Amino acid sequence: MNTLLTLGQFGIFAGRVVRSSFTHKLPVARTIEEAYRIGVRSLPILLVISFFVGTNLALQGYVAFRPMGAQQMLGMFVGLAGVRELAPIMVAAMVSAKAGTEMASQIAVMRIREQIDALEVMAVDPYVYLVTPRFLGIVLVLPALTIISIATLIGSAWLVTVYQLGEPGGPFLALVWNTTSGTDLMVAGIKGGLFGSFICAVSCFCGFTSPPGPAGVGRATNAAVVISAVCCAILNYFVSEVAYG
Amino acid sequence: MTDNVDIIPHQDAIIRLENVSKRFGDLIVLDDVSMSFERGRTTAIIGPSGTGKSVLLKHLVGLLQPDSGHVWIGDVDMAVANEKLKYATRRRFGMLFQDGALFDSMSAGDNVAFPLLHHTTMSAEERRAKAEEKLALVELKGLYDRPTPALSGGQRKRVGLARAIIMEPEIVLFDEPNSGLDPLTSDTIDELIGKMKAALGITFIVITHDIVSAEAIADRVGMLWKGKLVAYQETSKFVHSTDPVVKRFLERNLGHRW
Ligand SMILES: Nc1ncnc2c1ncn2[C@@H]1O[C@H](COP(=O)(O)OP(=O)(O)O)[C@@H](O)[C@H]1O
Numbered sequence: 074m075n076t077l078l079t080l081g082q083f084g085i086f087a088g089r090v091v092r093s094s095f096t097h098k099l100p101v102a103r104t105i106e107e108a109y110r111i112g113v114r115s116l117p118i119l120l121v122i123s124f125f126v127g128t129n130l131a132l133q134g135y136v137a138f139r140p141m142g143a144q145q146m147l148g149m150f151v152g153l154a155g156v157r158e159l160a161p162i163m164v165a166a167m168v169s170a171k172a173g174t175e176m177a178s179q180i181a182v183m184r185i186r187e188q189i190d191a192l193e194v195m196a197v198d199p200y201v202y203l204v205t206p207r208f209l210g211i212v213l214v215l216p217a218l219t220i221i222s223i224a225t226l227i228g229s230a231w232l233v234t235v236y237q238l239g240e241p242g243g244p245f246l247a248l249v250w251n252t253t254s255g256t257d258l259m260v261a262g263i264k265g266g267l268f269g270s271f272i273c274a275v276s277c278f279c280g281f282t283s284p285p286g287p288a289g290v291g292r293a294t295n296a297a298v299v300i301s302a303v304c305c306a307i308l309n310y311f312v313s314e315v316a317y318g
Numbered sequence: 319m320t321d322n323v324d325i326i327p328h329q330d331a332i333i334r335l336e337n338v339s340k341r342f343g344d345l346i347v348l349d350d351v352s353m354s355f356e357r358g359r360t361t362a363i364i365g366p367s368g369t370g371k372s373v374l375l376k377h378l379v380g381l382l383q384p385d386s387g388h389v390w391i392g393d394v395d396m397a398v399a400n401e402k403l404k405y406a407t408r409r410r411f412g413m414l415f416q417d418g419a420l421f422d423s424m425s426a427g428d429n430v431a432f433p434l435l436h437h438t439t440m441s442a443e444e445r446r447a448k449a450e451e452k453l454a455l456v457e458l459k460g461l462y463d464r465p466t467p468a469l470s471g472g473q474r475k476r477v478g479l480a481r482a483i484i485m486e487p488e489i490v491l492f493d494e495p496n497s498g499l500d501p502l503t504s505d506t507i508d509e510l511i512g513k514m515k516a517a518l519g520i521t522f523i524v525i526t527h528d529i530v531s532a533e534a535i536a537d538r539v540g541m542l543w544k545g546k547l548v549a550y551q552e553t554s555k556f557v558h559s560t561d562p563v564v565k566r567f568l569e570r571n572l573g574h575r576w
Pocket residue numbers: 342345347365366367368369370371372373374
């Protein structure tokens with residue numbers, strides 16, 4: 074019952090954002106600002122995590138294929154698992170942890186300190202002012218982050234393959250190249266954009282509906298990460314099912 | 319209606335509440351409240367904390383919708399107005415929130431100039447000049463570039479006040495302009511409101527639980543108690559009220575302040 078009520082509220086929230094966005098001038102400058110912020114802030118952690126997921130992909134692939142004497146299949150393994158599945162969901166997790174929590178807590182603080190009310194009284198639509206630029210920013214930037222994550226992951230897997238496992242690097246890259254098509258990259262990018270829109274919508278919604286007080290901000294922020302991570306994981310399954318099933 | 323509520327003629331009212339009721343879950347906050355606010359005068363609403371003073375104020379600008387009743391701003395009923403009409407009507411208001419509701423990411427002056435950025439075509443220099451003029455009015459000359467988090471409580475309120483009047487609104491709402499301030503700073507705010515009253519001819523509505531402040535600035539005082547408007551009269555009459563609830567509140571409040 075409570076969940077249904079919240080879903081209803083979320084629907085109303087999303088509807089207001091969409092309607093307000095279409096009836097106002099697009100905040101171009103602030104969108105670029107947000108995109109830059111989300112991208113730049115999430116990049117370091119994303120690079121580190123992608124790098125070390127790539128290394129382990131190579132290690133585990135090697136462990137799995139070597140007994141069959143098929144260690145040259147490593148490239149295929151990295152291509153399929155890394156590019157198609159791991160990179161997009163990893164980016165989603167990182168961005169929801171970094172940018173999503175920031176959105177939720179910033180907006181929640183504005184809610185409990187009456188700054189959102191103040192925006193409305195000053196006749197500035199808070200949906201357009203607070204949500205639209207964040208939404209467009211994240212949707213613009215997530216596909217790019219996903220591609221960067223993919224490149225990092227392949228690079229680190231290559232490093233491990235060549236310098237640690239002593240396998241030839243050329244065939245590895247050739248296999249990665251052959252198993253991943255342009256479509257794969259496109260699907261990964263689309264996943265990124267889709268995850269981004271969910272992360273933003275959920276995080277902003279949690280902020281807007283923050284319970285009162287500092288404890289409320291904490292709860293809103295927490296709910297934002299948990300819900301957006303779960304949404305992205307479920308969504309990931311369905312997109313993969315549609316694209317590859 | 320009790321004897322303690324004096325009626326304001328229709329033609330003098332800029333805002334009229336008609337039978338407004340509001341509840342949150344089981345909590346009845348406003349219980350069939352009807353009252354008008356006179357154009358060009360200052361009205362104070364007093365009452366113990368938690369009686370719904372802020373809730374009442376939020377109804378005036380459409381931040382809250384009544385469960386039943388009407389909120390007339392001129393001939394617009396905020397209770398049923400669509401978003402577009404509500405936003406248009408809000409342009410007639412300025413509001414000072416309880417803790418200022420300033421944006422911490424901006425300087426004090428940019429907060430004051432914020433409405434200009436959104437509702438005028440002024441250049442950056444013009445906006446700054448206008449904001450500086452309002453800052454001077456609230457005796458914060460030279461503080462344009464001060465980061466908002468570095469402001470004291472009294473300064474925050476004054477910056478909020480400057481922002482509330484920058485668009486030269488017809489009606490200005492204050493939610494507890496004196497709360498959280500020491501008596502001296504609090505008197506300064508009262509003096510500022512008095513000064514603006516004389517200079518601008520605006521309709522002021524001030525919420526406070528401080529009767530001394532209400533007496534200092536208001537032409538008329540209303541008292542909310544348990545969701546009802548128990549008294550609403552000219553200030554001079556109100557402070558000598560014989561109503562037991564009002565009397566008790568006045569005595570306690572005065573004792574508290576002095
Ligand atoms: N948005 C809300 N949701 C639920 N309860 C609220 C809300 N706003 C105010 N209340 C409750 O309504 C009552 C009156 O609040 P308020 O108008 O802020 O009192 P005050 O007279 O001190 O300004 C309080 O009990 C408060 O908890």
